[in-house]
Amino acid sequence: MKRLTILVIILAVFAAFCLGQYGSGVSPPKIIRLSEPRLTGPLSLEQALARRRSVRRFTNRGLDLTQIGQLAWAGQGITEKQRGFRTAPSAGAIYPMKLYFATGEGLFIYNPYKHSLEAIINQDIRGRLAAAALGQRPVANAACDIIITGSERKLAYKYRNKAGRYMLLEAGHIAQNIQLQAVSLELASVTIGAFNVMSVSSVCGLPADLEPLYIICVGYPTGQTTIEKAEKEKETRKTDSAKAKRAVLIIASGNFRDEELFETKRELEKANVETVIASTKTAVLKGMLGNRAEATILVNDITVDDYDAIIFIGGSGASQYFDSRVALDIARQAKDKQKVLAAICIAPTVLANAGVLDGVRATSFLSERGKLKKAGATYTGAAVEQDGLIITGSGPKAATKFGKAITDALADR
Numbered sequence: 001m002k003r004l005t006i007l008v009i010i011l012a013v014f015a016a017f018c019l020g021q022y023g024s025g026v027s028p029p030k031i032i033r034l035s036e037p038r039l040t041g042p043l044s045l046e047q048a049l050a051r052r053r054s055v056r057r058f059t060n061r062g063l064d065l066t067q068i069g070q071l072a073w074a075g076q077g078i079t080e081k082q083r084g085f086r087t088a089p090s091a092g093a094i095y096p097m098k099l100y101f102a103t104g105e106g107l108f109i110y111n112p113y114k115h116s117l118e119a120i121i122n123q124d125i126r127g128r129l130a131a132a133a134l135g136q137r138p139v140a141n142a143a144c145d146i147i148i149t150g151s152e153r154k155l156a157y158k159y160r161n162k163a164g165r166y167m168l169l170e171a172g173h174i175a176q177n178i179q180l181q182a183v184s185l186e187l188a189s190v191t192i193g194a195f196n197v198m199s200v201s202s203v204c205g206l207p208a209d210l211e212p213l214y215i216i217c218v219g220y221p222t223g224q225t226t227i228e229k230a231e232k233e234k235e236t237r238k239t240d241s242a243k244a245k246r247a248v249l250i251i252a253s254g255n256f257r258d259e260e261l262f263e264t265k266r267e268l269e270k271a272n273v274e275t276v277i278a279s280t281k282t283a284v285l286k287g288m289l290g291n292r293a294e295a296t297i298l299v300n301d302i303t304v305d306d307y308d309a310i311i312f313i314g315g316s317g318a319s320q321y322f323d324s325r326v327a328l329d330i331a332r333q334a335k336d337k338q339k340v341l342a343a344i345c346i347a348p349t350v351l352a353n354a355g356v357l358d359g360v361r362a363t364s365f366l367s368e369r370g371k372l373k374k375a376g377a378t379y380t381g382a383a384v385e386q387d388g389l390i391i392t393g394s395g396p397k398a399a400t401k402f403g404k405a406i407t408d409a410l411a412d413r
Contacts, residue, residue, distance in 0.1 A: 030119040032108070032284065033262065033291045034069030036269045037077055037115070041184040048183045055188035056138045058219035062104055063143045065284070065294040067185055068117070071146065071218060072110040074181035075099050075174045086112060088173040091166040096154035097174060100147040100204055102126050107204060125203055132199035133215060138190050142217035147200065148174055149210040171213040178216050188221035245273045245410045247309035247340075248302055250327070251295065252317025253280045258287035259396040260344050261313045267403025273309070273410060278302055280320070288315050300326055308410055310334040314345020314365065314395065321350045328354040335390070340409045344393035344402050348372060351390070361387040365395050 043051070076099050077087045086095060099110040101117065104124050108117040129147075130140035139145055148171050155163035175191055182189040192215040200212040247268055251261055261277075268275050279285060279295035286292055299321075304310065310330060312321065321327035331354035334341040343351050348364035349371045351357050358376030363385040372379050383398040384391065384405050391409060393402035 030122075031114075031290075031292070032065065032117040032119070033293070034072065034115050034117065035066050035275070035293075036266050037070055037073035038269065038272075040272055043184050045180070048180045051183045052179055053188070054190040055221045056190050056217075057222045058138065058142045058188065058217070059222055060141075061143065061220045063187070063219070064296050065117075066296070067187070068101060068103070068144060069115065070185060071144070071178055071181055072099060072101070072112075072117070073115065074177045075146070075148070076110060076112045077115065078112050084113075088170065088177050090170050091155060092158050094154055094158065096151040096167060097170055098149050098151075098210060099174070100149060100206075102129055102145040102147065102204075103143065120205060128203045129200065129215070132203050133192050133195035136192055136194070138217040139192060139215060141219070142190075143219035144217075146178060146216040146218060147204060147212055148214040148216070149206060149212050151209045152211065153209050168213065175214050175216055178218070182218050187218055189216055189218045191216050245271075245308045246276070246306065247273050247311055247406070247410075248276045248278050248297075248307045249311045249313055250278050250299060250302075250321070250330075251285065251293065251313045252315060252320055253283075253285060253295075255288050255315050255317035256285065256293075256313050257315030257318075257345055257396055258289040258291040259399045260315065260393070260402070261287065261293055262291065263399035264311065264313070264344070264403035264406070267400060267407055268309075271407040271411070273407060276307075288317075299324075299330070302330055304330060304333040304337055304339060307339065308413070309340035309342065309406055311406065312343040312347035312350050314343070314347040314393075316346070318345065318347045318350070321347070322353055324350075331356055338389060340389050340391065340406060340413070342391040342393075342402070342406050344399065345395045348392045351392070352377060356390065360390055361385050362390070362392045363394050364392060 074087055079085050079087055101108045102125050106119055106123055107121040107125055108119055110117060126140050126145055129145055130136060133139045150167040150171060152163045152167050155166055159166055179189045197212055265275050276297060277293055277295045278297045278299050280299055282295050282298060284292050284294045327350055331351050335356045345365045346368050348362055349368045352372050352375035357372060360377050361380055362372055362377040363380050363382045364372055369379050384393045384401045386405055391405050
């Protein structure tokens with residue numbers, strides 16, 4: 001009987017711990033891997049400083065994960081992996097700060113080491129957060145509220161009575177970084193310092209050692225229509241066309257191969273190639289290994305002329321494109337328009353079925369060898385094969401080499 005009582009107590013304590021960690025809305029936590037941060041942008045630092053303004057009126061348009069990831073990196077991203085240095089300075093390199101992101105999808109905490117978001121609450125808390133911020137409307141209306149929190153306790157063991165001051169200084173560094181990054185992303189922001197600390201802590205389910213210090217509301221400002229923004233982006237692309245390249249990575253709506261997407265994307269972004277993820281639905285999609293990526297455009301909406309490279313990512317789900325009229329037509333157009341056309345794992349079958357591999361040296365996952373040969377390809381079985389502007393890869397282990405081959409092909413054009 002005594003053992004049973006002890007077991008019940010242990011389970012109760014564990015349940016309370018989980019509720020404190022993740023809130024009543026999430027069990028277990030969901031991890032969202034973010035795109036690698038861009039290290040170049042359309043504005044100089046001086047231009048971003050000149051354009052920064054506090055904006056309190058936002059449209060209802062949400063932010064995508066690429067934008068949120070860039071904002072998170074600007075605030076607390078790792079810039080030197082070996083020593084753990086971050087984008088914002090910290091007294092003694094202690095880094096006592098944590099960033100929380102409240103969106104329409106819920107509340108997330110940023111992990112700088114993995115450059116990922118972890119879901120804490122899976123419901124929209126912005127209304128309750130606004131109430132805790134003395135009813136300030138921007139908190140409820142902004143696409144994303146970034147809550148900067150800090151632990152004075154972590155600093156106190158080294159700096160004692162100066163810990164609180166240093167923590168507040170660090171919050172200021174982070175806030176400025178985020179606001180300048182927002183300007184570079186053509187977003188608006190406003191900082192909120194007036195709120196009930198205990199209420200914000202309660203709404204966000206913060207642990208006892210973290211104190212909310214600042215709220216930064218970020219979103220699209222009212223007054224700029226989607227059409228105006230699209231026209232502005234179009235003009236920017238024209239101006240930068242001599243130096244900027246764009247690639248669209250087409251993934252399945254489920255069970256894409258994680259390494260093939262993320263490692264290829266990483267190589268492209270290292271070469272300053274702008275990447276877009278497309279699928280049959282615009283959503284956060286799950287890979288075969290459990291990682292998530294956000295598709296921001298539909299395959300049906302792809303205009304081949306807008307991209308320098310068309311890339312089909314593999315994984316078991318890629319078979320949904322084998323007989324897709326839209327996907328096959330994209331592959332044919334890419335070849336006719338002399339774009340870089342690439343596919344990896346089982347995805348080269350899309351190219352085979354599109355009739356673009358006849359007489360072309362190609363490789364793929366071994367299961368697709370017969371299909372490629374039937375389509376007239378010269379099957380090599382190599383890790384990566386390039387024949388002109390057509391690049392094919394054998395599978396996950398070849399993903400990095402595959403990505404490099406695409407960037408090399410783009411650089412030569």
